[in-house]
Amino acid sequence: MLWIAIRMLTGDAQKFYGLVFGIAFSTLLITQQLTIFVNLIERGASGTYNVSNADIWVMDPVSRTTDVAYAMPATALDKVRSVPGVEWAVPHLRSQASVRTKDGDLEGVAVIGVDDATLIGLPKRMLEGSPDVLSQPDSVIIDDVGMTRMFPDGSPIGERLELNDQRAVIRGIADAIPSFTSTVVLYTKYSQALNYVPGTRNRLSFVLVGAEEPAQAKALSERIERETGLKAQTRDEFAQDGIDFIIENTGIPLNFGITVALGFIVGVAIVGLTFSLFIRDNIKQFGALKAIGVTNAKIRRMVAVQAGLVGLTGYGLGVLGTVIFIWSFSADPTFKGFYIPWQIPLISALAVFVILALTGWLALRNVLKTEPASVFR
Amino acid sequence: MGQPLDTTAIGGCNPEAAICTREVTRDFRAGQQTITVLHGIDLDIRAGELTFLVGESGSGKTTLISIMCGILWPTLGEVKVFGTDIYELGDTELVEFRLNNIGFIFQQYNLIPSIDAANNAAVPLIAQGMDRIEAREKAVAMLEKLNIGDQASKLPSQLSGGQQQRVAIARALVHEPRLVVCDEPTAALDATSGRRVMDLLREVAVAEDRACIIVTHDNRIFDLADRILVLEDGKITHDGKDMPEGH
Amino acid sequence: MALDWKNLSFSRQILPIIAVIGLIAAAAFILAGLPDRELSEPEREPPRAPEALANEARVAGSGVVEPSSETIQIGSALSGLITDLLVQPGDRVGEGQVLFTVDDRAARAQLREANAAIAEARASIAEARTAQATAARQLTLYRNVDDPAAVSRSEVIRAEGEASAARERRKLAEARLQAAQARAGSAQTEIGRLTVRAPIAGEILAVNIRKGEYVSTMGGGSQPFIEMGQTQPLHVRIDIDEEQAPRVALGAPATVSPRGAADRQVEAVFVRAEPLVVPKRSLTNSAAERVDVRVLQVIYQLPETEGLFRVGQQVDAYIAARGSDQ
Numbered sequence: 001m002l003w004i005a006i007r008m009l010t011g012d013a014q015k016f017y018g019l020v021f022g023i024a025f026s027t028l029l030i031t032q033q034l035t036i037f038v039n040l041i042e043r044g045a046s047g048t049y050n051v052s053n054a055d056i057w058v059m060d061p062v063s064r065t066t067d068v069a070y071a072m073p074a075t076a077l078d079k080v081r082s083v084p085g086v087e088w089a090v091p092h093l094r095s096q097a098s099v100r101t102k103d104g105d106l107e108g109v110a111v112i113g114v115d116d117a118t119l120i121g122l123p124k125r126m127l128e129g130s131p132d133v134l135s136q137p138d139s140v141i142i143d144d145v146g147m148t149r150m151f152p153d154g155s156p157i158g159e160r161l162e163l164n165d166q167r168a169v170i171r172g173i174a175d176a177i178p179s180f181t182s183t184v185v186l187y188t189k190y191s192q193a194l195n196y197v198p199g200t201r202n203r204l205s206f207v208l209v210g211a212e213e214p215a216q217a218k219a220l221s222e223r224i225e226r227e228t229g230l231k232a233q234t235r236d237e238f239a240q241d242g243i244d245f246i247i248e249n250t251g252i253p254l255n256f257g258i259t260v261a262l263g264f265i266v267g268v269a270i271v272g273l274t275f276s277l278f279i280r281d282n283i284k285q286f287g288a289l290k291a292i293g294v295t296n297a298k299i300r301r302m303v304a305v306q307a308g309l310v311g312l313t314g315y316g317l318g319v320l321g322t323v324i325f326i327w328s329f330s331a332d333p334t335f336k337g338f339y340i341p342w343q344i345p346l347i348s349a350l351a352v353f354v355i356l357a358l359t360g361w362l363a364l365r366n367v368l369k370t371e372p373a374s375v376f377r
Numbered sequence: 378m379g380q381p382l383d384t385t386a387i388g389g390c391n392p393e394a395a396i397c398t399r400e401v402t403r404d405f406r407a408g409q410q411t412i413t414v415l416h417g418i419d420l421d422i423r424a425g426e427l428t429f430l431v432g433e434s435g436s437g438k439t440t441l442i443s444i445m446c447g448i449l450w451p452t453l454g455e456v457k458v459f460g461t462d463i464y465e466l467g468d469t470e471l472v473e474f475r476l477n478n479i480g481f482i483f484q485q486y487n488l489i490p491s492i493d494a495a496n497n498a499a500v501p502l503i504a505q506g507m508d509r510i511e512a513r514e515k516a517v518a519m520l521e522k523l524n525i526g527d528q529a530s531k532l533p534s535q536l537s538g539g540q541q542q543r544v545a546i547a548r549a550l551v552h553e554p555r556l557v558v559c560d561e562p563t564a565a566l567d568a569t570s571g572r573r574v575m576d577l578l579r580e581v582a583v584a585e586d587r588a589c590i591i592v593t594h595d596n597r598i599f600d601l602a603d604r605i606l607v608l609e610d611g612k613i614t615h616d617g618k619d620m621p622e623g624h
Numbered sequence: 625m626a627l628d629w630k631n632l633s634f635s636r637q638i639l640p641i642i643a644v645i646g647l648i649a650a651a652a653f654i655l656a657g658l659p660d661r662e663l664s665e666p667e668r669e670p671p672r673a674p675e676a677l678a679n680e681a682r683v684a685g686s687g688v689v690e691p692s693s694e695t696i697q698i699g700s701a702l703s704g705l706i707t708d709l710l711v712q713p714g715d716r717v718g719e720g721q722v723l724f725t726v727d728d729r730a731a732r733a734q735l736r737e738a739n740a741a742i743a744e745a746r747a748s749i750a751e752a753r754t755a756q757a758t759a760a761r762q763l764t765l766y767r768n769v770d771d772p773a774a775v776s777r778s779e780v781i782r783a784e785g786e787a788s789a790a791r792e793r794r795k796l797a798e799a800r801l802q803a804a805q806a807r808a809g810s811a812q813t814e815i816g817r818l819t820v821r822a823p824i825a826g827e828i829l830a831v832n833i834r835k836g837e838y839v840s841t842m843g844g845g846s847q848p849f850i851e852m853g854q855t856q857p858l859h860v861r862i863d864i865d866e867e868q869a870p871r872v873a874l875g876a877p878a879t880v881s882p883r884g885a886a887d888r889q890v891e892a893v894f895v896r897a898e899p900l901v902v903p904k905r906s907l908t909n910s911a912a913e914r915v916d917v918r919v920l921q922v923i924y925q926l927p928e929t930e931g932l933f934r935v936g937q938q939v940d941a942y943i944a945a946r947g948s949d950q
Contacts, residue, residue, distance in 0.1 A: 001503055001504055003509065004489065004492060004496070004500065004503065006636060007489070007491045007492045007496075007636070008489060008491050008492075010491070010633065010635040010636045011489075011490060011491020011492070012491065013635060016635055017635070020639070049659070049661050052661075052662070052663060052664045053663065053664060053665070053666045054663075055663065073904075073917045074904065074917070075863075075865035075867075075904060075917050075919070077684075077686075078683075078684045078685050078686060078863075078864070078865055078868065079684075079865060079867070079868060080684075081671075081673070081684030081940075081942070082682055082683045082684045082868055082871075082945070084673075084677075084678070084679045084680055084681055084682060085678075085679055086673065087672050087673070087678070088666075088670035088671060088672045088673075088886075089670075089684075090670055115670065116883070116884075117668065117670070117671075117883045117884040117886065118666050118667075118668040118669065118670040118886070119667070119668060120666045120668075120670060124660070124664060131667075177659070210666070210670065212678055212679065214663060235663070284485070284487050285487055285488075285489050285490075287487070288481070288483060288487035289500070289504070290472075291448055291475070291481055291483075292475070292476065292481055292500065292501055292504065292548075293472050293473060293474075293475040293476025293477070293479075293501065293504055294472070294476070294504050295469055295472045295473075297469075298504070309640060312640060312643055312644070312647075313639050313640050313643040314643075315643070315647070316640075316642070316643025316644055316646045316647040316650075317642070317643050317646060319646065319647060319650040320643070320646030320647070320649065320650055322650070323646075323649070323650040323653045323654070326657075327653065337659065339654075339657040339658055339659050340650075340653070340654045340657060341658070342654055342655065342658065345650070345651075345654065371448075371449070372443075372448040372449075373439070373440075373443040373448050373449045375481070375483050375487060375560075376439045376442060376443055376483070376484075376560050376592070
């Protein structure tokens with residue numbers, strides 16, 4: 001019976017393609033918009049995720065994100081080191097500075113000072129050069145966003161910059177996920193960063209902590225807060241803080257929420273209308289089938305199979321479309337690091353399921369209500 | 378769902394009868410009013426006969442035929458089809474009883490437009506759960522019996538009205554039901570085609586132990602009946618080989 | 625639904641197959657594209673708490689290596705040009721060993737002058753003595769002449785006067801001699817002061833002067849001329865945040881590792897805690913920085929290590945906290 005249902009569905013090519021298009025369009029809209037949304041707001045967490053070693057970030061209690069941080073006195077490092085369960089702790093400096101390029105242009109940059117001895121705080125991968133170049137005097141490592149923004153024409157290696165009246169030589173390129181604002185990032189040693197950043201009383205922005213037992217990072221962060229009076233966030237918490245900061249301070253969630261809702265509504269409208277039109281066209285056939293001796297359960301299964309085929313085809317094409325979209329833009333630096341979180345296709349699958357369940361149920365109601373006796377009229 | 382039956386009022390059924398109705402009454406609600414469409418119909422339909430059910434629009438013949446083939450519950454009364462009290466069956470059992478015992482020929486055929494003639498004819502077999510290929514073979518055999526074997530792979534829309542009618546007949550007969558119900562089989566056909574269809578029906582449908590009820594008001598074919606039942610205002614007013622005068 | 629190749633339908637078979645293949649491809653793309661957020665171990669060893677203290681109460685601090693005598697900044701008592709420099713950085717010197725000498729020509733000239741004066745005074749004394757003796761003999765002669773007319777009274781008086789004058793001259797010359805001797809002594813001392821010697825036995829850590837340079841006692845030059853100290857053994861001065869200070873188990877050993885070689889930890893013996901809590905000297909920041917953090921400084925003695933620690937090097941230290949051993 002089920003193949004008959006599928007034949008009935010595909011027999012009307014117009015409506016079938018309408019249904020598939022509706023589902024595919026909804027899927028594309030929901031998946032693609034959610035993907036861009038998630039990736040955009042996750043840019044708020046890129047500063048946290050770029051540091052691959054730290055289980056816990058310790059900061060002043062008023063600090064909020066990697067970019068909104070209030071500096072601590074230098075002894076905070078020793079305080080954190082004194083907490084049992086802390087395997088290691090290193091200083092981390094993040095600050096804004098202005099840089100004058102060779103052409104004389106002024107560019108705002110983020111200066112990140114990583115621990116002198118261990119270089120903890122650098123991104124995991126380098127695009128060019130090795131982290132060891134920081135041991136040379138006046139060395140900085142630029143991130144790839146900075147490379148494309150400040151040196152669009154060639155390699156920045158060996159270029160000299162003027163950073164707050166100090167000389168800085170680019171000796172490496174880091175492979176990092178850009179921040180929300182795509183600020184150029186210069187990595188340098190902590191002691192060097194102190195020279196580059198105009199002096200304020202305290203300079204230590206963060207203390208990066210490695211836990212004895214990374215699995216118990218949450219408990220350790222609470223202990224650090226208790227014993228030092230500073231604010232300690234696990235890596236995931238701190239990443240979430242960055243995301244929340246973007247959500248709270250921009251209109252992004254609303255805008256994308258509207259688009260996603262539109263995708264859903266368009267899906268419901270197209271699919272719902274087409275599906276109920278399709279069922280209405282076939283109501284006589286369904287009535288005949290019921291009279292001949294097809295149970296309601298089988299009819300339900302037939303409609304379910306029809307919805308399933310439409311859903312599978314449309315959803316597959318929609319997801320494929322999203323993947324092609326993301327893939328084709330992956331070379332663009334704006335989209336660097338964009339990925340499709342595995343939850344999003346599941347969400348859009350759920351949305352497709354809801355759309356089809358809703359419209360299928362509405363259509364089925366008509367079929368089930370049909371008296372078999374109506375075929376004699 | 379089954380209505381309580383007043384068994385005391387029912388007389389015994391002839392076990393030979395293909396269909397036996399006793400005291401079948403059917404009411405419809407129209408707002409506050411209750412309209413009684415059938416008034417205590419007692420009928421015995423014999424197997425091996427072409428039985429015509431004739432009546433004006435609104436006489437209740439659609440309701441009666443619906444009740445007799447198990448798709449409409451009577452308000453009162455008892456219906457036995459080949460000895461089975463069909464309204465005592467559960468919902469699903471009733472559907473399966475129809476599937477296994479009754480063949481339907483609808484006035485508008487109600488063929489599925491997106492599958493070919495053979496598959497349309499095979500629908501009851503497929504619904505019974507038979508393998509698709511096997512069901513199709515049987516359906517093609519039935520179509521050949523009805524002389525449209527060469528049209529088996531055509532879609533209904535590619536067939537003429539008479540050919541569609543034959544496909545519908547094939548569908549009604551493919552699973553060898555013991556009761557065949559035809560609703561206005563000739564209404565959409567010209568006289569010649571109509572008679573040919575009736576000949577066909579007589580040929581294939583009326584066999585030992587197989588009953589055939591034809592609902593019609595097409596007077597061109599009354600002479601082909603073995604028995605004519607006339608229904609007027611919910612009552613059987615005539616029962617005989619020929620039509621009464623005045624019709 | 626069995627596939628019927630002769631009768632393949634685009635919408636019924638090809639499209640769903642495309643969709644399914646697309647889904648599989650998309651799943652592969654999505655799984656392959658998930659960001660790498662795995663935590664990784666640091667490539668270089670960061671300073672870690674010693675295993676014994678890993679999950680114990682502890683206090684961490686950072687500090688600087690210094691000589692056990694602390695650093696002695698050698699100065700010069702007198703200004704002048706350096707005429708001789710006898711040590712270089714890394715030399716071990718004994719107590720009293722000459723480090724450098726300052727130009728002593730002026731002092732030596734004074735000494736020679738004084739010596740000349742001494743000789744001159746001595747000559748004067750001799751002359752006065754001779755005169756005095758002559759006068760005395762004459763007077764004796766006069767006294768032995770009984771005839772008053774033989775010697776005039778005035779002759780006697782003159783002889784008496786001569787004798788007394790010669791005595792006075794001798795006294796004067798003796799005083800001149802003493803003065804000249806004192807001048808010679810003073811010049812001698814000056815010459816000694818122009819030679820700078822090691823106050824204790826130890827190691828020369830830095831030499832900031834060259835032969836021929838002018839050393840001034842007037843200040844102005846910020847660098848000490850020579851820095852030295854006893855580097856056997858070495859000490860470390862650990863800064864501990866004043867908030868943490870009460871928790872330190874004073875007397876317990878400290879686990880110390882140099883910056884950049886965090887895996888080489890040594891155990892250092894407690895020496896003393898400085899009685900004075902001082903403002904944190906920020907080792908990495910500019911001098912202009914204002915600081916409101918004060919630190920307790922605790923001194924530990926480092927064991928003998930082959931050049932692992934050097935004076936002035938920064939170290940990270942972990943010390944047991946009070947009550948952690950119970």
